[in-house]
Amino acid sequence: MSREIFGNIAGLKPSILRSLEKLYRRKVPPQSIITPELAQELAYLSYQINRQVGLLINRKGDIDFVVVGSYNRIEIPELHGYRDHQARLKGLRFIHTHLVKKNQSSGLDQDDLIDLAFLRLDLIGAQEVYEDGRVGRIHIAHILPSQEFYSASLDDEVKRLFYFFKPVYPWDLRENFQELIRNLEEEFERVSGAQALHEKEDRAILIFVREPGDIDWENKLAELKELARTAGVKVVGEVVQRRAQIDPRYVIGKGKLLEVLIECLRKRANLLIFDRELTPSQVRALNEATDLRVIDRTQLILDIFAQRAKSREGKIQVEIAQLRYALPRLRAKDDAFSRLTGGIGGRGPGETKLEVDRHRIRDRIAKLKQELESISEERALRRKRRKKLNFKVVALIGYTNAGKTTLLNRLSHSNYLAEDKLFATLDPVTKAVRTPSGKVFLLTDTVGFIRDLPEELKKAFKATLEELYSADLLLHIVDASSPDLENQVKSVEAILDEMELRHIPRIVAFNKIDLIEDLDPFQQATVKSLLEELDGVPISALTGFNLELLLKRIEENLFGPEAFFSPSFEVGQAIAPQDYRAS
Structure with missing residues (x-):
């Protein structure tokens, strides 16, 4: 066992250093948080050097770290190899001194609570030391596994996260540490249902920052939850914070991050998903602070595309998008980013290439783009042949999960995968459809749109979306049952504007x-x-x-007006299902 003294030891006399090293010889009975004798020895050393002194004690009662701080601050060293599972307590308690003025009190401060939550310590204690060296009361707290752990009502926000013992002198400390830890861990197991967990299961906390004036935040959060479900992630919690400005380091405030960490511990979460795109420095800071995998909405969508891509073209497009996303983040390729290569956010054909340097990534992108151009040329030839045969083309467009593939299957007697999930269709499919009057046209299913579609995906799927430019008619499918109907319509219209597709005739089907x-x-x-x-x-x-009626409207647009049709529909009118298939 190392006898190193960690922290601020500059200027300390050799005799003091030897006294600090002797602390490693002390042993705390397993049932005690700290002994009165050790508390007094710690206080005397702290009084002598006028600096905080702390001990990290394991559950056997051995002292694993002796740490020295400044007068009013102490930093815990890196803890490697101590129960690194995110859903478990660390197996260490931290007892340190607080230097206080005569007849004053000094309880646990925000830094102490941050250390308690960020490091998942068993508990944290602050031992008061007065100016004359006398030992004061000890303030102790631990993370609450649930608000029901103690019967007392918890009306303060901080007290919903932590339990604070009544401050007592160390010789009056009666708490049985072994029993406390056993009860804590049993309660964590109970509230998280850990017995049913699989180690490889992605369990996520969704984090959404609500900016002033954002009246659609609930729909956006619901969409993020649906994206997570589509990616195969189990959402175990949601945290929403209203902020006028985004925190440049953690996105959310430090206090809210405390809440997130404790929710992760309570819910056995191993993944944080943010609704906004994160910078490389934010990913690194969040990862270092939480020791969890951290991904943003863009990575979540990329992961869904990686799972859904079946054709060679689709796989190439996903890999290009992944590499383009990774390229500006290469300097963040430390543990914070490398953690993403396993599980959600790091799947797909490009996952093994995320560790290559910039030059090789650019070469890979260039090679993939050449392959994609070749596939694009083949598509162009097919479109040309269709034009020669005078086939009219209708392209299905719309927000993801609006029912485009279900409509394609219904009209063309096909059986393509149609799920109640986002981006169920990734590779374009074209099928012939016959109208009631015998006219034939080609119906093409395309990838669904979504608000704030990542730029990497827009560029990568340009070849797939080229099908839209050759269409004679766009059939915009709208999910009439969506509570976010208006915004979804606006999102699709905005993408059509961006792609300069407004000139193509369009029918909107609800x-x-x-x-x-x-x-x-x-x-x-x-x-x-x-x-x-x-x-x-x-x-x-x-x-x-x-x-x-829809087919007649399509026929009228493609082959010229033969009659005028007007849908008769009243909202609230009972709708009798009709089984119709194109003949």
Whole structure:
């Protein structure tokens, strides 16, 4: 065992250093937090050097670290090899001195509570030492595994996170440490349901910063939760903080980060997912502070795409996006970033290439782009052949999970994967569809849109989205049952503007119309208003409702007007499902 004295030892006499080293010989009975004799010895040394002195004591009662600080601050050294599992207490308690003025008191400060939470210590104690060397009371706290752990009501925010013992003199300390730790860990097991956990399961806390004026934050948070579910992550908690300005280091405030850490301990979370894109320095700072994997919304979407890509083209596009995302973050490729290469945020065809240098990444991107251009040329030839055959092309567009693939399957008698998950379709699919009057057109399913689509994905999926530029008609599928309907429509319209696709004729189909009876009256009114404003067609791809009308509208746009059709639909009207398939 090392006898090193850690921290601020500059200027200390050799005799003091020897006295500090002798502390390693002391042994605390396993049932005691600290003995009165050791507390007095610690206080006397602290009084002699006028600096804080601390001990990290393991559960056997051995002293593993002796630490010296300044008059009012002490820093715990790096703790390697001490129960690194994020969902367990560290197995160490930290008892240190606080130098106080005569007849005053000095309890645990914010730095102490931050150390307690960030390092997942068993407990932390601050022993008062007066100016004349006398021993004062000891202040002790531990993390609360749940608010029900003690029967006393906890009305203070800090007290919902920590339990504070009544300050007593060390010789009056009666708490059985072994029993306390056993009860704490049993309660952590109970509240987290740890017996049902799998070590490789991703369990995430979602972190959302609500900025002033953001009235849609609840829908955005719901979408982040849905993205996590699609990626195969179990969401075990959500933390929302309202901030006028983003913290440049941690995004959220330090106090809120304390809450996050304790939630992670209580819920056995091993992953933090932020709704906004994080800078490399923020990822590093958060990782160092929490010892957890930290990813942002962009990485979450990249991971979903990595799971969904099946074709060679899709895999190339995902790898390009991953490499482009990694490139500016290479200088953060320490533990903070390398941790991402296992599990969520580091999956996919590009995962083994995240450790290469900038030059090799750029070479790899260039090679992949050449492959993608070759595939793009093949697509262009296919489009050219279709034009020669005079096939009209309709491209399905819309927000992710609006029901585009379900509609394609219904109209073309196909059976492509259609799930109630975001980005179920990644690779474009084209099928022939026959209208009731016998006209044939090609219907192309494309990747769904989403708000704030990562720039890396926009660039990487340019080849796939080229299908839209050759379309004769865009069929915009809207999820009429979505509580975020208006914003989803606006997001798609904004992307169409950005892609300069406004010149292509467009039909808006309000899908899942059979579900709007479950919406509140205000949402139903919103659906009706948008239907009229966009001259939409209410349909249900699942039940077949109104698909004949939709096909007639498509036929009118593609092959010329033969008749005028106007959908008759009243919000709140009972909708009789009709089973319709294109013949």
